[in-house]
Amino acid sequence: MKDSLEQFGQDTKSRIFLTAAELFSTHGYERVSIRQICEAVGVGKPTLYYYFKDKETLxxxxxxxxxxxxxxxxxxxxxxxxxxxxxxxxxxxxxxxxxxxxxxxxxxxxxxxxxxxxxxxxxxxxxxxxxxxxxxxxxxxxxxxxxxxxxxxxxxxxxxxxxxxxxxxxxxxxxxxxxxxxxxxxxxxxxxxxxxxxxxxxx
Amino acid sequence: MKDSLEQFGQDTKSRIFLTAAELFSTHGYERVSIRQICEAVGVGKPTLYYYFKDKETLxxxxxxxxxxxxxxxxxxxxxxxxxxxxxxxxxxxxxxxxxxxxxxxxxxxxxxxxxxxxxxxxxxxxxxxxxxxxxxxxxxxxxxxxxxxxxxxxxxxxxxxxxxxxxxxxxxxxxxxxxxxxxxxxxxxxxxxxxxxxxxxxx
Amino acid sequence: MKDSLEQFGQDTKSRIFLTAAELFSTHGYERVSIRQICEAVGVGKPTLYYYFKDKETLxxxxxxxxxxxxxxxxxxxxxxxxxxxxxxxxxxxxxxxxxxxxxxxxxxxxxxxxxxxxxxxxxxxxxxxxxxxxxxxxxxxxxxxxxxxxxxxxxxxxxxxxxxxxxxxxxxxxxxxxxxxxxxxxxxxxxxxxxxxxxxxxx
Amino acid sequence: MKDSLEQFGQDTKSRIFLTAAELFSTHGYERVSIRQICEAVGVGKPTLYYYFKDKETLxxxxxxxxxxxxxxxxxxxxxxxxxxxxxxxxxxxxxxxxxxxxxxxxxxxxxxxxxxxxxxxxxxxxxxxxxxxxxxxxxxxxxxxxxxxxxxxxxxxxxxxxxxxxxxxxxxxxxxxxxxxxxxxxxxxxxxxxxxxxxxxxx
DNA sequence: AATGAATGAGGATTCATTCAT
DNA sequence: AATGAATGAATCCTCATTCAT
Structure with missing residues (x-):
């Protein structure tokens, strides 16, 4: 899923991951929308859904x-x-x-x-x-x-x-x-x- | 606003109050919708807004x-x-x-x-x-x-x-x-x- | 309806009348709510409905x-x-x-x-x-x-x-x-x- | 945004545009609801919001x-x-x-x-x-x-x-x-x- | 691997209006 | 003549999610 911690943070999936962690921890799970995450990462929503089945899975x-x-x-x-x-x-x-x-x-x-x-x-x-x-x-x-x-x-x-x-x-x-x-x-x-x-x- | 704790819970406002406390504490603020509260209390939405300016004020x-x-x-x-x-x-x-x-x-x-x-x-x-x-x-x-x-x-x-x-x-x-x-x-x-x-x- | 122009503006009805004219002309008919008018006049909504059948009639x-x-x-x-x-x-x-x-x-x-x-x-x-x-x-x-x-x-x-x-x-x-x-x-x-x-x- | 006037009116955005112009000019801005526009165009509300930030921006x-x-x-x-x-x-x-x-x-x-x-x-x-x-x-x-x-x-x-x-x-x-x-x-x-x-x- | 376009369901809030008092 | 409390329907808008490409 995320290989090793070292080379973490480069690819799109990792970036979504880290961004979501930051946003969730700042504003709470409910208050963060998929759109916000995607905008912060700089990808379209379908991209997120390509990597994660849904918000809950993320x-x-x-x-x-x-x-x-x-x-x-x-x-x-x-x-x-x-x-x-x-x-x-x-x-x-x-x-x-x-x-x-x-x-x-x-x-x-x-x-x-x-x-x-x-x-x-x-x-x-x-x-x-x-x-x-x-x-x-x-x-x-x-x-x-x-x-x-x-x-x-x-x-x-x-x-x-x-x-x-x-x-x-x-x-x-x-x-x-x-x-x-x-x-x-x-x-x-x-x-x-x-x-x-x-x-x-x-x- | 709520006079004494004794006779608390009879009127509509108190009922909204208690219901909201229960729902918020069970599911969290974000997860509870105004509609849910109103349905649980048994009043229409405008009634809630009659007593509380908005969800945040409640x-x-x-x-x-x-x-x-x-x-x-x-x-x-x-x-x-x-x-x-x-x-x-x-x-x-x-x-x-x-x-x-x-x-x-x-x-x-x-x-x-x-x-x-x-x-x-x-x-x-x-x-x-x-x-x-x-x-x-x-x-x-x-x-x-x-x-x-x-x-x-x-x-x-x-x-x-x-x-x-x-x-x-x-x-x-x-x-x-x-x-x-x-x-x-x-x-x-x-x-x-x-x-x-x-x-x-x-x- | 409003007797004479001279003694106009004293009673509740006249006050509603003038306030409505001012608000309508400033913000437009649609943008002014019954509540706004009543608050500006300082009466409850049923009072307005006592004098005027509805917003349209006003x-x-x-x-x-x-x-x-x-x-x-x-x-x-x-x-x-x-x-x-x-x-x-x-x-x-x-x-x-x-x-x-x-x-x-x-x-x-x-x-x-x-x-x-x-x-x-x-x-x-x-x-x-x-x-x-x-x-x-x-x-x-x-x-x-x-x-x-x-x-x-x-x-x-x-x-x-x-x-x-x-x-x-x-x-x-x-x-x-x-x-x-x-x-x-x-x-x-x-x-x-x-x-x-x-x-x-x-x- | 609208390229040339010739091929205007084909895509969804143009259709929303024209429909809104017609409805606004007929009934006025306030009287036309987002829902009305969407129904007239034949799209869902989020589609409109996909193209226009909000009603005001439209x-x-x-x-x-x-x-x-x-x-x-x-x-x-x-x-x-x-x-x-x-x-x-x-x-x-x-x-x-x-x-x-x-x-x-x-x-x-x-x-x-x-x-x-x-x-x-x-x-x-x-x-x-x-x-x-x-x-x-x-x-x-x-x-x-x-x-x-x-x-x-x-x-x-x-x-x-x-x-x-x-x-x-x-x-x-x-x-x-x-x-x-x-x-x-x-x-x-x-x-x-x-x-x-x-x-x-x-x- | 990624996107533009679209959707259905639901969010909070406000509307004009009315009842019993 | 006036009010507090209540309502149903409508408002704008955003949500998570998905389709075809």
Whole structure:
């Protein structure tokens, strides 16, 4: 579908792809018309339909693509680590990298969270969120098994707290980029808060 | 406009109001057409326009109303408390009460967070979020002054963590009501996590 | 219907009347909505319908009223004169007086000339124009009988020339009031042109 | 856009164009709905919007086109003449030719004169009228310089008289085609009236 | 791989008008 | 003499989509 990330962005299909991501993330799925996308790309509407069955499919492929990006980053920052806390820090760095490298796609993905979407897509998005939730949840669960996370803390609560915090940070980054929510310092602070206070064994 | 909350919901305007809140929060602002609202209420389109200048204004009044509801709850649960930790618990209870009492409006309000919205409205929503952020931020700041909150913690981080957690809980409540995210027990867990680990002085 | 012109303009009906004349003449019949009229007058829509059966009737009464105004002026300036050339000058003065005294109604009436109108009204307006045409035509015909107008000139041509000139002057007055098309001097010039050159016997 | 006048009227755009001219001139701009035009042409509404941005733009292009027609005729009948009186006669013939060749567009154009129009268009029409006024005015001015027009006559008055007469003739032609206002004979009469009486040097 | 032209369905909004009070 | 509330029909316009080329 899109070969490799390197040579991405040259051909017509990629240009439609990127433009759609940008427009959707800026104005929302409903507010962006096929015409707008085509005009921004500089092609006729039938061209878009040549590459994508319909608007919904375009959105779907965009979602799949975003997820792939996310997974690549997870591998890079988390899977490569072996120590528990370092893996935890990797998760945080993954978010930061996502925001810095693919701002449009992050934006796009966040916008999807609650969005007004075709039902089929809606479910897909919910499934992805679920997956993300479970990933983190499992991570904390393993932490408890390994004695790295206090056993008395509810895993769901931890997961909700962590993901909620990160989500809001992304939203803040989108609406207040000048706050520099994803600076290295803030990442350290976040990490320390969890390491020293929440994940720490002595209460 | 809506006199008292008690006798609310009888007249045509209120019915339009409530129906719109429900539909917007379920399908999103863009996806709900004036016709849908009118059909659901059982009136003609001009009737809606008799009460609301246009779709955007309807949305705006809905937002203002939601905020008023929120403020009433804050008074009830927070302003009435004098002890710092009790006030903190009050903030948590406010969220719970919001979700339980006005599920439609909460849903509606959360959906607005990221939504595709007319620009003017968008700014209004951002302003409200800002206000909410500042309210919590100020609360933690006062906590530091009173020695109730560790001075070495970054107030912005605390605020983001708290609000992010609560936001995600609301989202979860909306999409997974069976998880009972707002049960009294979960509220207690959340409170304890903050009291014992985050706000606690011994690091 | 409207008693006398003196005490005109006080009651609700008169206010609707005058406001409608002003709005119609400024924006055209189609472009003015019942709502606009009512808002400008400061009454509710049913009030307007209490006085006028419908929008079309309001327009019709306005037309009848305008014609009455015109006839009153004709009496004043023409019927009172006995000499042919003085009567001719009276016709010119009538136009001037119309423009000066009832600018809204002149405007209104001119706007009707070609306007997009309900068919029934359209015919009425055409009939009035016809009447006006015939009035002037008859005047020139009498002039020829009395030897005051050269017999070799075509009466229709004279009528068309005279009315066309006056009509255009009114249009110019509406769109370029600063040109002072209806100054006494210009009226004199117009009169002299006709007296010395067109109506004069020596060719 | 419309290439040459010869092969005009075949394609969809031309058909929309001509139909709109006819309908606007018959019922007025406001009274003709997009739907009516489309039905008369036999296409769907989006097709019209494919060719014309909106109703206003359609009207505007119609106006521009009409003016072009007029200018072509002016060239044909006036610019080709060298003698002053022949040029004057050419101006008259131009009007006649306009009426005979493009009755729909004349009708359309005259109807614009007073019409209820969007403000932007209104100004455009006024500008065109102004231009037309100036053209004739300049013509008489040159006549005075060349000694062909009595110096003591006011140029504005002459212009108003001439254009007013012609305008009314066009209106009469529209509403009373049976009067044959634009017969060759009537044109001659008009020309003679001006030549012998108004433009003539002996007062 | 891309286009110009066309479509049916639906969008928000406003119209003149009327009912019960 | 006047009003608040309601209506059906119409307005302009845009949507996602497709055909033949």
């Amino acid at each position: 959105l779907e492929e965009l979602i799949d693509f975003s997820r792939q990006l996310g997974e690549k980053l997870l591998e890079e920052f988390v899977e490569s680590q072996t120590q528990y806390l370092e893996r935890f820090y990797g998760i945080i760095k993954t978010q930061q990298a996502f925001v810095k490298r693919y701002p449009n796609f992050v934006r796009f993905f966040i916008v999807l969270n609650i969005f007004s979407l075709p039902e089929r897509i809606r479910q897909k998005v919910v499934a992805i969120q679920q997956e993300r939730f479970n990933f983190v949840r499992t991570f904390f669960l393993q932490g408890q098994e390994q004695g790295m996370v206090p056993a008395e803390l509810d895993v769901d609560l931890l997961t909700t707290s962590f993901l909620g915090t990160v989500n809001l940070m992304i939203v803040l980054e989108i609406f207040h980029p000048e706050w520099q929510v994803f600076s290295d310092k803030k990442m350290q602070d976040l990490f320390n808060l969890w390491k020293d206070r929440i994940l720490n064994q002595n209460s | 949305l705006e009044e809905l937002i203002d109303f939601s905020r008023q509801l929120g403020e009433k709850l804050l008074e009830e649960f927070v302003e009435s408390q004098t002890q710092y930790l009790e006030r903190f618990y009050g903030i948590i209870k406010t969220q719970q009460a919001f979700v339980k009492r006005y599920p439609n409006f909460v849903r509606f309000f959360i959906v607005l967070n990221i939504f595709s919205l007319p620009e003017r409205i968008r700014q209004k929503v951002v302003a409200i979020q800002q206000e909410r952020f500042n309210f919590v931020r100020t609360f933690f700041l006062q906590g530091q002054e009173q020695g109730m909150v560790p001075a070495e913690l970054d107030v912005d981080l605390l605020t983001t963590s708290f609000l992010g957690t609560v936001n995600l809980m609301i989202v979860l409540e909306i999409f997974h009501p069976e998880w009972q995210v707002f049960s009294d027990k979960k509220m207690q867990d959340l409170f304890n996590l903050w009291k014992d680990r985050i706000l606690n002085q011994n690091s | 327009l019709e009464e306005l037309i009848d009223f305008s014609r009455q105004l015109g006839e009153k002026l004709l009496e004043e300036f023409v019927e009172s004169q006995t000499q042919y050339l003085e009567r001719f000058y009276g016709i010119i003065k009538t136009q001037q007086a119309f423009v000066k005294r009832y600018p809204n109604f002149v405007r209104f009436f001119i706007v009707l000339n070609i306007f997009s109108l309900p068919e029934r009204i359209r015919q009425k307006v055409v009939a009035i124009q016809q009447e006006r045409f015939n009035f002037v035509r008859t005047f020139f015909l009498q002039g020829q009988e009395q030897g005051m107008v050269p017999a070799e000139l075509d009466v229709d041509l004279l009528t068309t020339s005279f009315l066309g000139t006056v009509n255009l002057m009114i249009v110019l007055e509406i769109f370029h009031p600063e040109w002072q098309v209806f100054s006494d001097k210009k009226m004199q010039d117009l009169f002299n042109l006709w007296k010395d050159r067109i109506l004069n016997q020596n060719s | 009207l505007e292009e119609l106006i521009d086109f009409s003016r072009q027609l007029g200018e072509k005729l002016l060239e044909e009948f006036v610019e080709s003449q060298t003698q002053y009186l022949e040029r004057f006669y050419g101006i008259i013939k131009t009007q006649q030719a306009f009426v005979k060749r493009y009755p729909n567009f004349v009708r359309f154009f005259i109807v614009l004169n007073i019409f209820s129009l969007p403000e932007r268009i209104r100004q455009k029409v006024v500008a065109i009228q102004q231009e037309r006024f100036n053209f004739v005015r300049t013509f008489f001015l040159q006549g005075q310089e060349q000694g062909m027009v009595p110096a003591e006559l006011d140029v504005d008055l002459l212009t108003t008289s001439f254009l007013g007469t012609v305008n009314l003739m066009i209106v009469l032609e529209i509403f009373h085609p049976e009067w044959q206002v634009f017969s060759d004979k009537k044109m001659q009469d008009l020309f003679n009236l001006w030549k012998d009486r108004i433009l003539n040097q002996n007062s």
